[in-house]
Amino acid sequence: MANSKYAYVRNFELPDPLLPGTFLVFRLDGHSFHRFSDAHEFAKPNDVRALQLMDHAARDTMELYPDIVLAFGDFLLKKSTSIYNRRQSKIVSTLTSQFTSSYVFYWPRYFPNTPLQYPPSFDGRIVLYPTEKVVTDYFAWRQADTHINNLYNTTFWALVQQGGQTPAEAHATLRGTFSKDKNEILFSRFNINYNTIDSRFRKGSILVREEVDDDVLPLDVKIQASGEHVPQHSGSPSRAKSPRSGAIDAPGTSVPAPVLVSSDP
Amino acid sequence: MANSKYAYVRNFELPDPLLPGTFLVFRLDGHSFHRFSDAHEFAKPNDVRALQLMDHAARDTMELYPDIVLAFGDFLLKKSTSIYNRRQSKIVSTLTSQFTSSYVFYWPRYFPNTPLQYPPSFDGRIVLYPTEKVVTDYFAWRQADTHINNLYNTTFWALVQQGGQTPAEAHATLRGTFSKDKNEILFSRFNINYNTIDSRFRKGSILVREEVDDDVLPLDVKIQASGEHVPQHSGSPSRAKSPRSGAIDAPGTSVPAPVLVSSDP
Amino acid sequence: MANSKYAYVRNFELPDPLLPGTFLVFRLDGHSFHRFSDAHEFAKPNDVRALQLMDHAARDTMELYPDIVLAFGDFLLKKSTSIYNRRQSKIVSTLTSQFTSSYVFYWPRYFPNTPLQYPPSFDGRIVLYPTEKVVTDYFAWRQADTHINNLYNTTFWALVQQGGQTPAEAHATLRGTFSKDKNEILFSRFNINYNTIDSRFRKGSILVREEVDDDVLPLDVKIQASGEHVPQHSGSPSRAKSPRSGAIDAPGTSVPAPVLVSSDP
């Protein structure tokens, strides 16, 4: 065969299996999203449409990959997963690609009057966590981070949008402040009670697969997050007709739909 | 800080640098593209629109990442590249994401009457090649593969579309045949001279960055490939206005546009 | 500095940290030990001197590396260990080297009349286990293996040494037999009650560090192994004078001596 004298090049492909019996956290970040949000005039401090689009892409990815049991910005795959034989590059590239594809595909649904100006990209990586405790601490860390960032951003943009400060002045105002100081600024200057802000913003959205499995963390009781409780996807007629949904709903695969859960009343 | 007791979870993120001084080949594959091509009724054996869209996404990715010096289905990054400090997951996920995003974004331009039915995905991986010789052999291997596959597919679909054979019959006809047999079938039964078929199909498209650099392979003389010779991108007005193109064209970055080259007269 | 133009070669040294929070099992194998045991006329099926030398080298290694909590052929390091910053090559090469060095160094003590004919070597590797359950299963697997091998070897050598069979005949006699068959052969033909054989041979020797630590497996109740119960090392005057033992016994390092434990009365 003409091809055979070159076939040795395949030997340079090395295996990259991830350690079995460990939880996989797939971390995802937008590439240059500061510029992207400016170019598309995202509302500040939070753009509901952009968050809903993110949730949609996350739900889409979760539906296609049943071993993802939780999404909270990042994705948690159950420790017993044998997806793609736990090959690292295959998993990280496929999940990043799927999320990206869904994000671009569903953009017009959430931004009907804002055409996408250029193709956005994301990057991903996988971190292994050996025990439930560390995974839980990981998501607690991420959630504390969400809280800290959102309180900062909310106060910052109140100072700019309603207080008339320049961004530089607003940063200066906030320098060295604690959470209680920011709460006080919001309340006394702008009559905003931070605790009444939509928990989607304060705590982030979490998607949890509805299933009972001793391989899965009882995360719904451990992680306090927020969002709508409606499993929007399963009622989505356009998806129900798509070839992939059909495949997934086929007998034998039985993938419970992920749902948005909220810890708030 | 509330966050600090959880910060230890960051210790689980391990470094994944790629060996310096080696060529990076970024390999890219479509996920379930057999189904995808059926769902969108791609022409057989080759769909020009689909190939042009692939070329566009590849050119887009190449423009954004100047260290990519060649694209031929897969992408070659020069061996001195320090992109993302050569972190494997970062590179593989970002490039896969960018290609995917461009593919979905530009779909309507190439398939104006065929709406995308669902978000397609790709997977990527990186293979390191230590020397010019192995890289050249790698692309020679890929190109020989392209030739073998295209000759098979061209003959197969001629038997089905023009010869009235079922797919099973066509596979049976081709079993055990050599290249000269397939050429003979094409010529004697269907009056097709394989050598006059568009070289884009026979040899694949190659994008080579126009630059002179001793770190870069003189691949134009080593790899025989095909495509249009027009640097379409630089004349594309819609891209010229995009924020990213602007950034790339800014003084100081100086990224020569990749061009499609052809080895045919 | 004359050296600086070459200093870039250090960039080729890549990090190789092991995942935190996982148990390290350091596996050790003799290199060509079949030949080695022939060359030094080890007694069959078990040579007490050779086993004692192995135990001595293991105890030596354990004394020097306090994070080793158990040795049973292989070595278990506690999951919180930060030895050499968990750098894989450093750990695997150092432990293999130390064991090898002790083995050669103490050879004359156990083989006073058999000079070592050439320097023997070993190879090592590290396997990560994320949970106590998997570690325990690992050692259970190893111990079951020890039992199976020893019963086979004991019966094989009885057939050869006392039964007058050739090795080929002995293998043929044992083909397809179960444990009860081998026990029956030993008892009926050679009047050997396998259960009364020294448990060191039947179950292997295990060294467990005497300490209480919630990071450490309660392996003494989980793994059934055998050996002498005397903490020989701490009474060893020659070691007590060695520089290293001195260092280890220095205030602040507090390394409890490993002891041989036995599950037998």
Place this chain on the structure above:
Amino acid sequence: MANSKYAYVRNFELPDPLLPGTFLVFRLDGHSFHRFSDAHEFAKPNDVRALQLMDHAARDTMELYPDIVLAFGDFLLKKSTSIYNRRQSKIVSTLTSQFTSSYVFYWPRYFPNTPLQYPPSFDGRIVLYPTEKVVTDYFAWRQADTHINNLYNTTFWALVQQGGQTPAEAHATLRGTFSKDKNEILFSRFNINYNTIDSRFRKGSILVREEVDDDVLPLDVKIQASGEHVPQHSGSPSRAKSPRSGAIDAPGTSVPAPVLVSSDP
């Protein structure tokens, strides 16, 4: 089989192949050799016996592993080597173990009146270099380092041993000095012409395998090193009788003996 329910633990052993087509440099360091050299009263600045023992252990290792083509403190394996299928841990632990074993085994030959007080250990690691140029630069870097260190040590110990300075004073004397200053101190104060010192000390010993192979660097012309030119090993009767040497000298394996080469007249 009793063992089968535990056999899953083998899945935790992950492959660790090294990239093909790259040179392997096996780096080796003594563990706590400052203390070791004090405990055995090594001569300063260089102990000929200790260096000869090192050379012997290196030559031994090189004889047993024909793919080692050069030893200069570290070991170079040819880029086409398929030793142990290029498994990293296997290679690094085996080579470290062999060197260690030979070092302890041959100690009495070089230190007949100085009993080894405790088993010394070494650690190793492997660095991949993709091209001849980088490998050559690596060894140039190592050799420059040897020169710098030896000049410093020679001057330091002259100041202490012949000049009556304390170690602290000697370090202070040398602070900020260049090579020519140290040469001057040696010559003017102690009448030592540094260039006439044994090149073994000034440049280090290098062992190069005598073979012609296009896979191997023409290192003899590129690296300037020093040592005796006598292939001591092949004349060593005790080795010639050893089982391993016998195996290596067997027809078909044809392993040329490494020799010490010198660039000095």
